[in-house]
Amino acid sequence: xxxxxxxxxxxxxxxxxxxxxxxxxxxxxxxxxxxxxxxxxxxxxxxxxxxxxxxxxxxxxxxxxxxxxxxxxxxxxxxxxxxxxxxxxxxxxxxxxxxxxxxxxxxxxxxxxxxxxxxxxxxxxxxxxxxxxxxxxxxxxxxxxxxxxxxxxxxxxxxxxxxxxxxxxxxxxxxxxxxxxxxxxxxxxxxxxxxxxxxxxxxxxxxxxxxxxxxxxxxxxxxxxxxxxxxxxxxxxxxxxxxxxxxxxxxxxxxxxxxxxxxxxxxxxxxxxxxxxxxxxxxxxxxxxxxxxxxxxxxxxxxxxxxxxxxxxxxxxxxxxxxxxxxxxxxxxxxxxxxxxxxxxxxxxxxxxxxxxxxxxxxxxxxxxxxxxxxxxxxxxxxxxx
Numbered sequence: 001x002x003x004x005x006x007x008x009x010x011x012x013x014x015x016x017x018x019x020x021x022x023x024x025x026x027x028x029x030x031x032x033x034x035x036x037x038x039x040x041x042x043x044x045x046x047x048x049x050x051x052x053x054x055x056x057x058x059x060x061x062x063x064x065x066x067x068x069x070x071x072x073x074x075x076x077x078x079x080x081x082x083x084x085x086x087x088x089x090x091x092x093x094x095x096x097x098x099x100x101x102x103x104x105x106x107x108x109x110x111x112x113x114x115x116x117x118x119x120x121x122x123x124x125x126x127x128x129x130x131x132x133x134x135x136x137x138x139x140x141x142x143x144x145x146x147x148x149x150x151x152x153x154x155x156x157x158x159x160x161x162x163x164x165x166x167x168x169x170x171x172x173x174x175x176x177x178x179x180x181x182x183x184x185x186x187x188x189x190x191x192x193x194x195x196x197x198x199x200x201x202x203x204x205x206x207x208x209x210x211x212x213x214x215x216x217x218x219x220x221x222x223x224x225x226x227x228x229x230x231x232x233x234x235x236x237x238x239x240x241x242x243x244x245x246x247x248x249x250x251x252x253x254x255x256x257x258x259x260x261x262x263x264x265x266x267x268x269x270x271x272x273x274x275x276x277x278x279x280x281x282x283x284x285x286x287x288x289x290x291x292x293x294x295x296x297x298x299x300x301x302x303x304x305x306x307x308x309x310x311x312x313x314x315x316x317x318x319x320x321x322x323x324x325x326x327x328x329x330x331x332x333x334x335x336x337x338x339x340x341x342x343x344x345x346x347x348x349x350x351x352x353x354x355x356x357x358x359x360x361x362x363x364x365x366x367x368x369x370x371x372x373x374x375x376x377x378x379x380x381x382x383x384x385x386x
Contacts, residue, residue: 004190004197011174011189012042012148018169019146019185023052023081023139025132026072028065028210029228030198031150034190036072037207039148044077054081054147056131057117058089058230059102059110060254062239063247064212065228066111071208073116081139084113085121089128089230091258100230100258110253132186133178144183151188154195155224195223215246274339284335291342292317313341316350323358330361 002010016022024039026032036053043051055069073080088099101107103119113119125134136145168175168185175187190198202209216226219242227239244251281287296310317338324330334353341350 004193005201008038008189008193009042011172011187012038013046015146015148015187015189016042016046016048019144021052021140021143021145022048023054023136023145023147025054025056025147025149025186026069027055027150027229028061028068029150030195030202030209030213030226031152031190031193033068033150033207033209034193034198034201035148035150037201037205038189040077049077050079051077052079052081054132054135055083056135057082057084057103058128059084060100060230060258062210062212062228063250064210064215068208068210070114073114080116081135082114082117083135084117084119085123087121087126087128087131108257110250110257133184136178136184137182140184141182145185147178147184147186149186149188150190152193152195152198153191154193212246219246274343284332284339288317288335288338288342291339295342309347312347313350316347316354320350320354320358323354323362333357 022039022043024032024036026036040051043049053072055073057069061069069082072078073082084103086101086103086105089102091100103109103113123131123134123138125131132147136147165173167173168177169187172187174189174191175185178184178186201207210228212228213226216239221238221242225238240254243254277284277287281290292314296313320334320338321331324334334350334357337353338350341347
């Protein structure tokens with residue numbers, strides 16, 4: 001029986017044989033650290049160096065993250081695609097400033113651009129959404145290409161469903177199609193690893209990793225909440241609660257660069273994420289609707305290219321209400337998720353709740369109805385009750 005390490009190496013060997021061009025997408029996080037080192041191991045054996053490595057720099061990155069990225073990008077056996085060009089990304093800590101204009105022209109950046117980075121956006125995309133696909137379309141135009149990333153299904157039931165049910169390329173389920181016409185794909189060779197597998201591989205092989213994890217561990221951050229992504233991103237807000245202690249200079253720069261950072265830092269975990277229903281509301285549903293009316297309605301935040309935040313969020317709330325109609329317990333559970341989505345400007349939370357919990361609920365409800373019908377039928381004979 002293969003262990004996850006050997007399985008991942010086998011997958012990467014297959015991809016290197018199938019695709020002439022392999023680009024490893026790194027973030028400075030533990031998962032991309034593993035994928036980079038595994039890909040490097042295979043590339044060396046197959047004499048396919050230098051290895052193409054892509055990092056989309058979101059500007060508001062931890063200094064520790066930039067340290068490890070720089071170490072990777074300046075290796076002689078790496079062809080660096082360090083992207084430091086203008087684009088927009090959502091600001092999850094403020095309703096006054098919805099986006100950060102990453103590397104915005106004429107703005108005061110958090111740090112200077114690196115000499116080897118790509119500094120012009122020639123990719124016909126100014127949004128974070130779909131940026132990786134846009135970059136591949138230009139940098140690997142006319143070439144079959146596989147992007148490799150460190151996404152794992154352990155972190156999300158929705159990911160598990162998406163990466164185990166349908167084939168993306170030949171027999172492979174653990175990936176997605178970036179552009180079928182261009183023959184561009186994305187694959188996740190450690191999709192079935194646990195976080196313990198990740199840390200064991202890093203420890204056993206003495207791989208250099210982001211030292212931010214050491215500080216997060218010392219701070220008592222739960223393993224599942226350790227993130228190294230951009231500091232104002234929905235999944236990384238917790239880092240703002242202790243950033244001033246770990247990287248005080250970066251914290252000061254962040255407060256000048258983007259509104260809402262200092263407020264989030266002062267709130268802390270207990271106050272930023274509501275755990276109890278405010279006393280003035282009778283239910284989470286009522287609280288959710290109040291927040292939607294006061295914070296979202298009429299803003300029309302363009303968080304996607306063609307869909308505004310209000311429309312998308314309202315459609316998801318309506319869908320959730322329809323699924324759980326008549327079940328007060330589930331309605332309240334869903335409303336609590338929606339409240340966090342509203343306060344964090346995070347559409348993903350409510351989307352994942354519907355995709356996973358909502359779909360399971362509908363499936364179980366159908367089973368219950370089927371079971372009820374079977375019982376009814378078993379009690380009748382020729383239309384007469386036995």
